[in-house]
Amino acid sequence: MKKHFKVISILMVFVLLALTSMACAKKDDAGSAGGAAGGKNVTLDFVWFSDGKEGEVMKNIIKDYETKNPNVKINLIEIAYKDLSTKLKTMITGGQPPALARISTTEIGAFSNQALDLATYVGGVDKFTEQFIDSIKPYYVVNNKVIAAPMDVTANGLFYNKTLFDKAGVKVPTSPDNIWTWDEFQAALKQVMEKGGAKYGMVWDFTPHRWSTLLYQFGGSMISPDGTKATINDEAGVQAAEYFKKLHTDGTMPTSVWFGGENPNNLFRSGTVAAHLAGNWMISNYKDITNFEWGVTYMPKAKQRSSVPGGKFVMAFNGSKVEKEAADFIQYLSTKEVNSKFNQESLFMSPRKDSAKLDYEFGKEMFEIFSDELNNTSAAAAEDWSKQTIVPKFSNDLKNSLVEVIAGKTTAKEAMDKTAKAIDKAIAEDKK
Known part of the structure; x- marks a missing residue:
């Protein structure tokens, strides 16, 4: 009897050891x-x-x-x-x-x-x-x-009304190898307006972030790489502001967005606008459009390609x-x-x-x-916009300066010089 009890005890020890080992293994698997x-x-x-x-x-x-x-x-x-x-x-x-x-x-x-x-x-x-x-x-x-x-x-990018482009007989770039320059793109928009029936060539979100896409494409930046001074009033910044004004004054873009705050999304949804420069999140936003076909194509380039990440x-x-x-x-x-x-x-x-x-x-x-736009984006874009203790302090100044340029109240150079002073002030305050 004692011998039988001893055998049972030994078996119970083995069982307990096996169960413990299995539990540890399960625990290790979960950890890994x-x-x-x-x-x-x-x-x-x-x-x-x-x-x-x-x-x-x-x-x-x-x-x-x-x-x-x-x-x-x-x-x-x-x-x-x-x-x-x-x-x-x-x-x-x-x-x-x-x-x-x-x-x-x-x-x-x-x-x-x-x-x-x-x-x-x-x-x-x-x-x-x-x-x-x-x-x-x-x-x-x-x-x-x-x-x-x-x-x-x-990323910022370019949405277009495929129905209007097709009606005008204008084909958009299908590869990074054949993208338009800004002048070529503007000429294409004019054709979509004349032959496709578009009321406006394009709309552009009323934000400094979206406008800065053009700044980086012209090879510019808002702030020097070392973060010590404004660079927005360099030649590239002035050229970007001047070109933005041109897009408005020649009728390619309506002034109602940057002057009156009209919603560019609603304008594009109306089917009367050829293109919309906006963020990739509009892919989901525009998903429910049924009154026309739309798509995404490559943004034009100036000195270089760039988006804003x-x-x-x-x-x-x-x-x-x-x-x-x-x-x-x-x-x-x-x-x-x-x-x-x-x-x-x-x-x-x-x-x-x-x-x-x-x-x-x-x-x-x-x-x-x-994704391709991001892979071809200027390093200055993230370097600028990552400085979030500085940028909010001058972003309204930049937006107001651009409005004044479009309205013809000031020159692009004067506006960018004024914005540069606001940037330098923000940099100085950030160092205190």
Whole structure:
């Protein structure tokens, strides 16, 4: 009897050892899937805003991550974009920063001092940044620190009314090898107006950001590369302002957008405008147009090709007490598989070099043209617009100066000199 009991005891020990081994293996597998499992139970507060359906896409990604990492709970705090800065400032000054936040190019500079340097968690600056398109690097690498990770990217580009172009017998460029110069493009627009029945050749969003596309195409910039002085009043800046005026005064563009604030989206939707220079997010916005055919073509060039990059990023914060887990989740979001899923399902553009061509449910070829625009973008574009502690202080001055040029109240040179003074003042204030 004693011998029988001894055998049973030994068997029970083996069973317990086997069960323990299986549990450890399962735990290790979960940890390898996401990088954060197997540690303490943590909750990551993730401040989030949505422009479209990307919030639902992110919720599914979070669900997958939590399944692979059962010790991690991600609390998505959804807010309106207009409340983002206030929400983050309140949490940070109250000593309770979130683990993570979705950040746009407008806020990324404002919170860079509170951001966790991800470099040590993601294999170093060079290894991490080489995955993403070069033109957005100035936004998220500051003083050799990785202060955020790119999630999606935006670009300015050219939408056109295919119905009007076809009626006029005008074919748009189908390859980067045969794109128009601005003068050639303007001549094509005139033909679409005369033979296609377009009321206007094109509309252009009433923002300094969109106008700066022309500035970079003329080879200019707003601020010197070292950030010490204004350069917008250089020859290129003056030429860009003069050409923008020409597009208005010769009737190619209506003055109602830049003078009266008329919505360019509505004008294009009316079917009476040949082209619209806007951001790639209008692919989703224009998806429901049924009264005419439309598409995306390559922007013209002046001295060079260029767009203006933007986008959204994910930032982790110092002082959250879950920095390691937050960094692990960011690394997961940055992988090709997860980032591609997020952008493809959200109808966004991926910042990853290996995800320029995604299998979108709509507009696949259009997104590829926007990606090509970004790949041919001046480095000055992101260098300028990443300076978000400076740019907001002079952007209205620039917009007002351009309006005065279009109206003929001042010359392009005088307007850009005036704007340059506002830029230099903003730079000086930023150094205090």
